[in-house]
Amino acid sequence: MSAPGIIVAGLRKRFGTTLALDGMSFAVHPGLVTGFVGPNGAGKSTTMRVVLGLDAVDEGTALIDGRPYRRLRRPLTHVGSLLDAAALHPGRSARNHLLWLAHSQGLPGRRADQVIEEVGLSSAARRKAGGYSLGMRQRLGIAAALLGDPPIIMLDEPFNGMDPEGIVWMRGFLRSLAAQGRAVLVSSHLMSELQDTADQLVAVGRGKVIADTSVTGLIEAASRNRVAVRTTVPAGATTALVRAGATVAAVGRDTITVSGIGPDRIVTLLNDSTVPFSEVSAHHATLEEAYLELTRNAVEFRAETPTEVPR
Amino acid sequence: MRLALHAEWTKIRTVASPLWLLLGTVAATVALSAGATSVVSCTSSGCGGDTTKLTLIGVDLGQALVAILAVLVISSEYNSGMIRTSLTAVPRRTTLFAAKAITVTGVVAVAGTVAVLGSVLAGRLILPDLGDQALSLDDGPTLRAASGTVLYLILIGLLSLGIATAVRDSATSIGGVLGLLYIVPIISQTISDPDWQHLLEKIAPMSAGLAIQTTTNLGSLPISPWAGLGVTAGWAAAALLAGGLLLRMRDS
Amino acid sequence: MTSPSTTSHRLSQRVQRDGFFQLLHAEWSKFRTVAGWVIGMTAAALTMVLFALLAGISGNQKGSPSVPIGPSGGPVTDSFYFVHQPLAGDGSITVSVSALNSSIPEGPGELRPGTVPWAKAGLIIKKGTDQGSPYAAIMVTGSHGVRMQHNYVHDTAGPVSAAAARWLRLDRSGDAITGYASTDGTNWTKVATARVSGLGSTAQIGLFVASPPAVGGGGTAGTVSTATFGDLRTPEGWAGGDWTGGQVGAKSPTFAGYPENASGSFTASDARFTVTGAGDIAPAVRDSLPTGGQLRDILTGTFAALIVVIVVGALFITEEYRNKMIHLTLAASPRRSLVLVAKAIVLWAVTFVAGLVGAILATPLGERLARGNGVYIFPVPSSTELRVELGTAALLATASVLALAVGAIFRHSAGAVTTVVVAIVLPYILIAIPFMPAAVSKGVATVTPGAAFAVQQTLVPYDQVASNYTPYYGYYPLAPWAGVAVLAGYALASLAVAAVVLSRRDA
Structure with a gap:
């Protein structure tokens, strides 16, 4: 029986002289929002690309429901993802963008209309994506992630470019996805965005996990x-x-x-x-605060903060 | 595969540029063919050359638009980063790439057929009545030239797709494709040694491939019509192979 | 309290004045910090050298007969039928030409009568039968009347006469050779006096017939002409030996040969001669020396370099649109057209330098290799060679600016690259179509941006040589720099359009 959710084990990847991933291991479970946190350059996006089969690793495995991503049939019905909201053809409308994605998974065209409705983009659905604001692109990206009604959702920095209203909407939305029993992985480099949203926290630094803990426990410990x-x-x-x-x-x-x-x-x-x-x-x-407390104890992470003031 | 193909077809028909480029291919091909046929001086005995080849000269220009179309099919995705979305939707690289190649083949086949038929029609209308030499697709060599030209355009599309997949940047790819196509016909004019000249014309994708258009004096060709088209097919296959392998090997 | 505000005012004035220079500096910094563009320009220069190498090694003509060189150093055609005797010292010779009939091949082995405009029959004095030796001649021609010509390149028109019988006379007095024409053999009109040095004390003098190839359909076909001479009067004290007849320069590379089933000959009875000959006595042109190379063949890499600099030129602006850096650029210098001008200047200068380096390295290398392989290259003065090198660099630079301007209008690199490449390169493929009429191919080489390739012309057309003076053979309808001006016109017009749309459009 394959394990539901995402399981990442011992990922190692080198870009030239930089070690981007250095034994990254964690799991994302159904029914929970897992915050994937760490400073810029810690390896969050690389890990997500590896999970999606976009980047190859030197070592380790990343499995979706027990299988590597490239072996999934109709992958968007297994995992929905948002990596870069700007990655759109500027001349194609939101609906048509979702339409080709739907066709690639054998989904009917009305599924595109449904997810457009869900993310509140109906009024702009037939306009060219080139004219969208960053917030609208994020919503379109979320719609694409939801298209296949997947049990796993993976979003890279979904709060980027969202207005305060959008952030509140996004938090509620992520909670509701988890409440529906989906496994949700959300990366962020700002803790405040995940406040009251994440159930589980995977903190990473320098390509490896430095803490994998429940948020309730973490805040309790810090308080x-x-x-x-x-x-x-x-x-x-x-x-x-x-x-x-x-x-x-x-x-x-x-x-x-x-x-x-x-x-x-x-x-x-x-x-x-x-x-x-x-x-x-x-x-x-x-x-x-809890995150800072946590990372203060992580030697690996501390070494990254500059100790010397540059002259 | 069927799903990936459906998705690629949706992609190509939901932005405006491919349609315009295909219409442009037809317009440019027919316009140049008609222009060239109208300036040559013909007598009742003939035009002093291969009228079929002249009538199809427009593909010299039309192929440039086919090249842009095929380059943009992949490089616009690299340009915007949408290639990652495509690969999360269709994680098997070969499937995605094959779907793109089939889509390019299909749309270029349609536009190429219209362009070639338009050129032949223009030739028939413009050239004087040559009696039994009149252009007709019933004529074996003319039919071979016309259908071969459509195949040639498809191969140029596939060649461009392969190069663009390997190179990723659209300007560099299109520069590379146009260089590959146009430079050899020009430098072979300036090379005096006939052996070198024939060698270049035998191995270059445009010179060799367009041998398919020749209907007269086949003996003077550096390469026979179908073998020439085969050379172009070889270039297209090599480019597709390189593009496909790089797509598989590279992080996206 | 006034002092700080004065200072800042001065500062802003200075910034205003130096603004454009700073803009140039900024654009130069942008250019040189993108490795791909610098590599591209280097590659463009290297491509020219590489193609020169290819051009240099590709032709092997070792052991082929040497090209005849005239007294002024240029290649010549020196092949004609010569009926001659030695003439010691000064003297005068007179003849009447009663007929000059030419035949033009119509098919394999078939000849039909026709007019060869520059078919020649007349009197000639020549140092000897050696190829390229000095001469002077007076002649009747197929349709250009009586001509006095000497040393291959010099040509003077005499009276045009409709009368069938035309009288010709040639006088030698030392180095001065004078030609006369007459309709009756009594009243003589002087055509010209030529000073020909090096004839020696005893020169060969006599009758000649030449029949240059007919030009048509983008090619040439060897012709043959027969002249009937009469009333041959030789100088007093003439040795009076036998007339010797023969084809001069039969194996010369500039001789197209006789048509099938035709050959040179002469028959003599009393003072009446019938002479049949082919060939020409004239400067060599591309048609008459098809194996000869020109500088543009060595610089054929210009086309490859052109595509590279067009790609870089287009990217220089479209990349800014792609990654939205254009917003930053226009925020830093809101006068948009100035930004475009600065980009154009930087790009032009960089491309010019790359092109010049490429051309200056490629030209002597290619020439040396080609000559080493026995390939004859049409000689050019060093000033012409420098013009070709500078002009090639200017052509590349201007083409890249055209790509920049089109890129600014399209904001799309693939479209801009294709448009400019097709506009410059495609005409060259079209003019090579064999049955493209010369007028069309000249028109194409006048009005398209490809007209700029005129700057690579090194061949000289001659009025007295009928030939395919078309761009395909290296003869352009425009003067060298006028061709570059056409391209520059396209570039400037596109820049102007780009400046207007850049100012009006949202960035």
């Missing part, structure tokens, strides 16, 4: 034992709390997070030092 304190004199509060042995970090103009001591003790300390404060609460870490 654990931390207390947020809102105060008009963060400097005074910091002095008072550090003296008592706490670790303090500033997170905003008037907010600090404290770890090492509990909330009751913080209230006592601040009162004793007559530092004014308006709120003491359990800290809820953002995905970005």
Whole structure:
């Protein structure tokens, strides 16, 4: 029985002297939105191209429902993908673009109209794609990914170029795809985009996975034992709390997070030092904070941050 | 394969440029043929040469438009990056490439047939009545020249497709194709040594392939009509092979 | 507080003044930083050298008879039927030509009477029967009247007479040879005096008949002519030996030979001679020396280089459209037509340099190799050779600018490349069609952008030699630089259209 979803194992690929993929391994499961995160150049797009059989690897395997992509019959009914939304013939309309894709999978032409409806592109469907905004191209790309009604959806930076409204729509849309039981892989280099969207996080750096974890667990771990304190004199509060042995970090103009001591003790300390404060609460870490916490521990990734200021 | 072919057909008919290029092929071929036949001075005894070949001279120009069409079939996808979408839809490279080749063959066959028939018709109307020498497709050599010219245009399309798949950039591909076609007929004019001249004309895709149009004085040809078309077919096959292999081997 | 604003004002003034130079600099930086374009230009130059090599080694004419060279250094045709005796010192000879009839081949072995305009019959004094030796002659011609010619290239028209009997006289006085014509043998009209050095103290003098090939249908066919002479009067004190008759230059490469079933001959009775001859005594042209090479054959790589520079020229602008860099370019310099001009100048200069390097390397290399293989190359003065090299570079440069302009109009590289290649190259294939009338092929070489190839012409047409002076044979209807001007006209017109559409259109 073949395993559903995407399974990537030990991918290695070299472009000239650059090692683009260095043992990339992870799995994408049905019913979950998996965030594929890492800085630019970490190997996200290369991995996705390998999964789609566009790039060959020196070592390793990437399987869709247990088979390599190039062996799939009617591949778009297995996996829908969006790599580059700008990759359109400028003289062809959205509908005709989806039409040839539909024909390539033996799907009827009305399937194209359905997905156009689904992504909210009906009004522009018969206009030439050359005149589309980046957001419209993204929607067209999503429509193409949905065309074959595939159990797996793979999107490379789908939030790029979307307006705030579009981002909200996209989040809801990704959630609904997962809720329908599909496996969804979404790459991004901005954590905030995946906030409240991703269930699982695959963080990559330098061509390999540095963390593969559930988002809930990750945020819990990052929030654990931390207390947020809102105060008009963060400097005074910091002095008072550090003296008592706490670790303090500033997170905003008037907010600090404290770890090492509990909330009751913080209230006592601040009162004793007559530092004014308006709120003491359990800290809820953002995905970005959690991600930074996570990558701070990854040696591989840290080596990538420049340690020397260029002169 | 059937699905890939259907998709390629949808692709080619949903943008405007292929249709215009095919119409252009017909128009340019017929116009040049008609222009050339109308300037030669003919007497009742003949035109001092091979009138069939003259009537079909328009393909010298028409083939350039066929070349653009075939180059754009693949290079426009590389240009926009859509080749990746195509390959995710049809992951088997050979299937995708074969579908493109068949589509090119089909559309060029139709346009080429119309262009050749138009040229022959123009020739019949323009050239004086030559009695038993009049152009007629009932005539074996003339029929061979006309049908061979359609095949020639198809081969030029396939040659261009192969080169463009290997090269990927449209300007470089079209430059390469036009260079391959036009340069040898020109330099062979300037080469005085007849052995070299014949050798060049025997191996060059245009000089050899257009031997198919000759209906008179076959003995003076550097290569026989069908063998000449075979040389062009060899070029097309080599280009398709190179393009197909590179498409399979390369990351997209 | 005023000082900073003054400074910035000055700065902006300076930027204005130097703006165009900066634009040029920017475009040059763009060009040289794309490896493909630099490689393309280098390849264009190398292609010319490579084709010159091919042209140099492809012809092997070792051991073929040498081309006769006239006193002025150019190749000549020196083949005619000569009935002669030696003449010591000065003297005068007179003859009447009562008939000159020519025959033109109609089919294999078939001859029909006809007019060969430059068929020649008359008196000649020549140093000897050696090929290319100096001479002077007075003659009647098929349809050009009486002519006085000497040393192959010099030709003077005499009186045109309808009378059947025409009298000719040739006087020698040292190096001065004077020709006379008369309708009655009594009243003489001087045609010309030629100074011919090197005749020697004893020259060969006598009757000659020449019959140059008939020109037609893009080819030539050997003809034969027969003249009837009478009243031959020789100088006083003439040695009075036997007349010797024979074909001069029978094996010369510039001699087309006799038609099938015809040969040269003479019969003499008293002062009456019938002479049959073929050939010509004239400067050689491409038709009469088909194995001869010209500089344009060596520079045949120009066509390949042309396609390369057209591709690069088109890409120089269409690539900017493709990757949307045009937005940045036009944001940096909003005066759009200036951007186009800067691009054109940079491209022209780069292509010119590449083309010139290619031509300057290719020409001597090809010539040396070809001559080493025994191929005769029509000689040209070094100034002409330099003009061909500079002109070829200018042709390439102007063609690439044309491609740039068409590329700016189309915004599409494949269409631009095809249009320009077809416009320049296709005419050359069309004019090679054997039954294309000369007028059409000359018209094509005058009005199409391909007219620029006139700059590679090194052959000289002669009024006194009938030949196919068509572009196919290397004779262009336009003067060398006028041809380049036609191409430049196309390029400038296209640039103007491009500038207008670039300014009006959304980028």
